[in-house]
Amino acid sequence: MSGSGPSGEESFIAALRALAHDPGARGLTDDAAVLHASGALVATHDTMVEGVHWLAGQDPADVAWKLVASNLSDLAAKTCRPVGLLLSFMLGDEAWNTRFLAGLGEALAAFDAPLLGGDTVSAPFPDAPKVIGLTALGQPRRDPPPSRADATAGQSLWVTGRCGAALAGFEAVQAGSDDHALTAPYRRPVPRLAEGQALAPVVGAMMDLSDGLLLDASRMADASGTTFAIETRLVPIHPALGRRRREALSWGDDYELLFTLPEGAACPVDAARIGSVLPRGAHPLLLDGSPPLAGQPLGYRHGI
Template identity: 80%
Template sequence: MSGEEAFIAALRELAHDPAARGLIDDAAVLDGTGPMVATHDTMVEGVHWLAGQDPADVAWKLVAANLSDLAAKCCRPAGLLLSFMLGDAHWNSRFLAGLGDALAAFDALLLGGDTVSPPAPDAPKVIGLTALGRPIRDPPPSRADAQAGQSLWLTGRCGAALAGFEALRAGSSDDALTAPFRRPVPRLAAGQALAAAVCAMMDVSDGLLLDAQRMADASGVTIAIETRLVPVHPALARRKREAMAWGDDYELLFTLPRDAHCPVADDPVGATRIGTILPRGAHSLLLDGSPPPAGLSLGYRHGE
């Protein structure tokens, strides 16, 4: 049995839903009516994970990144399609272990996908995942739904992923500290709880500041953030602007009507009001009343 055949055979042990058809067909067959949300994320070795990092964590993070996009659309996961570049037997085995962990943790279903061999033994791995979700409201919220007068909220806190990344790179064995970078948790429950109240919503995987600017541009408004209100990881208390721009936190950024109660403010993850939506002015993003300083990186952009 080849490495690819062995990997697919192991995937079959994870693909329990009848829609997957035992991974013997080239496509899954989904039942049900109503809208479906689709999202896709790709991760590249050396960009999205550190060299030598446990492949189990890579699999978990790939699933989490996709499910975070579904969380921002108030979705329940409906299925996952994996695009996998094969590695050696150990790499494949550890990846499968992490994939199984993530499927169980987030009640997600593996429906199929594809495998390819690397173009060269030392080629960086490129792995992709498509996630399908069923929104619990129709239409789902968009980043384009922010309007002047609404309040701006953020689940969790900024900087946990950056603190975890720096600790992992330094060789830390503190699993709790490194977990937000290695194994982030998509805010699926919060997204669903917000369905009846939320106006605009998106995740902040590329950094709070950049994603807030994207929301403002999509909605044709100005977003005013009060930096003193933004919660950050204790390790980044003296580097708040950096924590707000680094990304990889997979928290939800959302707006609510003025003075509306936030349904998740008192949940264990929590949410904090961090700003206000204003009519569109000369700048799409204001920090403490002023535009971001020239040259300040707002977040992660590919190609920069």
């Protein structure tokens, strides 16, 4: 069907089988996966497109890692441990498939996430832009899991990690750096699964940062019908960014957790308090007491 042909598909599936050792995967020989859940189950899907979410020259192993990490980051924000992944994969040439599998295997092992099934398809013509997708299923530590809409006035606002780490990593990659510590947050982001689960008993609203702190915070404030007052000097910024604080606050891909806690509650994870939740005012955000300048983008907008 495609340039890679059925033999490429068969060898890919054979290699995938070695990664799908959970009994629920049924060895990838059946038509569907079977898992066992009790209580609430969280389901999320991310699709990535060559030329939109990654560039043709990128290491396919990093693409695979990011696909897994970005999905698991959504689960982390729901206090979940991952219980199953389904992969949608468009076959490329053998070198591409092999590197993708290497990164996929590394991510599955790093995050203890069972691959249960999925689908492989052929490209309609050689060099058609690749499209890959992942569905992630997780079991939350509480039911209902937190949403974006659970912030209430009086709560405190927190964020894990350092904003702009992905931007610093992206710029290092663009500059040809081989400093792995610097490029890793962009190439190999780590979803905050342990933090999300540890926050379950106490957290109010929670979401992961994918489109930039300011844009995601304004969305959470809107969903909750509140205003978030952020003190920008309290937001930890990646040291490589120096004085580019505003850029760091509106760059995506950081996969940190943004969340609220009840007034006075101690934070059970390593995170920074960056502001407070106020009753809804005229704007969703106040930065150091003022609304953001109109026309200045808060972050990166994309799909649901």
